[in-house]
Amino acid sequence: MTIYVNGRFLTQPTSGVQRFAREILTALDRELCQSPALRDRLGPIEVLVPQKVEAPGWRRFGLRHVPGGRGHLWEQGALWRASRDGVLVSLGNSGPLLHRAHVLCLHDANLWEIPQAYSARYRLWHRALRPRLARRAAALLTVSRHSATALAAQLHLAEDRFRIVANSAGHMLRLPSAPGVPARYGLTPGGYFLSVGNRSPNKNLRALIAAHAACGSKVPPLVLVGGEVPGIATQATAGGGRIKMLGRVPDGDLRGLYEGASAFVFAALHEGFGIPPLEAMQLGVPVICACSGAMPEVLGDAPLWFDPNDKGDIARAMRAFAHLESGKRSAMVHSGQKQAQRYCWRESARVLAQAVAGVPYQLPAGKQAARGVFGSESRPVENLF
Helix, strand or coil: CCEEEEHHHHHCCCCHHHHHHHHHHHHHHHHHHHCHHHHHHHCCEEEEECCCCCCCCCCCEEEEECCCCCHHHHHHHHHHHHHCCCEEEECCCCCCCCCCCEEEECCCCHHHHCHHHECHHHHHHHHHHHHHHHHHCCEEEECCHHHHHHHHHHHCCCHHHEEECCCCCHHHHHCCCCCCHHHHCCCCCCCCEEEECCCCHHHCHHHHHHHHHHHHHHCCCEEEECCCCCCECCCCCCCECCEEEEECCCHHHHHHHHHHCCEEEECCCCCCCCHHHHHHHHCCCCEEEECCCCHHHHHCCCCEEECCCCHHHHHHHHHHHHCCCHHHHHHHHHHHHHHHCCCCHHHHHHHHHHHHHHHHHHCCCCCCCCCCCCCCCCCCHHHHC
């Protein structure tokens, strides 16, 4: 039996969902290169895409262009037809309704918790699609315990149906350090606060900018990185003054911008995981963060916390950090790096492989996979990593 991967994410701008899919598959590909036993256990893996894309450099995954439209039309038709003889893995919140051996990852419950962050068309489609996909899925994944609890409540499912497949920030360490990047953007190393994320209302940029303005010259200038995402509403934000908006930047520049920041500020209202503050921690940058969503679960005791619904409290946290002595800042850095090391793409790839390997036993009557594909005589997947 072949394992198929819904490769639609490869045609989309990179945000948190796309980053998750790329990195977890890259980690799985590395393990497959090193473990013949794991290759035998899982069998062939093929990534199906709606349009021709540049290959990500995977060595053990096939990449196949499947014509038949784009977007959801492609998923419901061409993708389903091309993958129905095997297990399908969809890592980006959507997939074909008719597939009966579907491993589906839903990242958060933001669609219900902050609906204004999405366009009306997006909300209408996904509120109809996701509950049906979740009920039909052979295995469900999500990125945090917070997301599992919120999704279970919104979808009327048992929370234990979700396996936790966490994000990580380990990918940042693969990028070369780039100390000269801030200067190329007209920035002084150690002389600015950084915030990274798309321009969704969920990221709460208006409140962050207003709070920063209220601080005046008591805090460094604020640099915003990130762009628009299709289907996601965009919150109008004003640059100028002591705010610098860079839009999307290459990953290599992003590491340099992180490492040049005095601190990283993250004001999101709802997050199923929140990769950017963990990336900052991984790179030794102190984090000032909204106490919301999955952030306390993911970031532990390392950040300086604030209430994202209170502009005054956001300003208080930024001023408090600006007055911290160097020893306390160093303690924040140490605590953050220690917390970031708890998350590993390799471990998440192992959980994904476990979920995929278990799917044939969950197929409906009359749809059993061929005996021996993932048979009980095989060693458990976790022993092959």
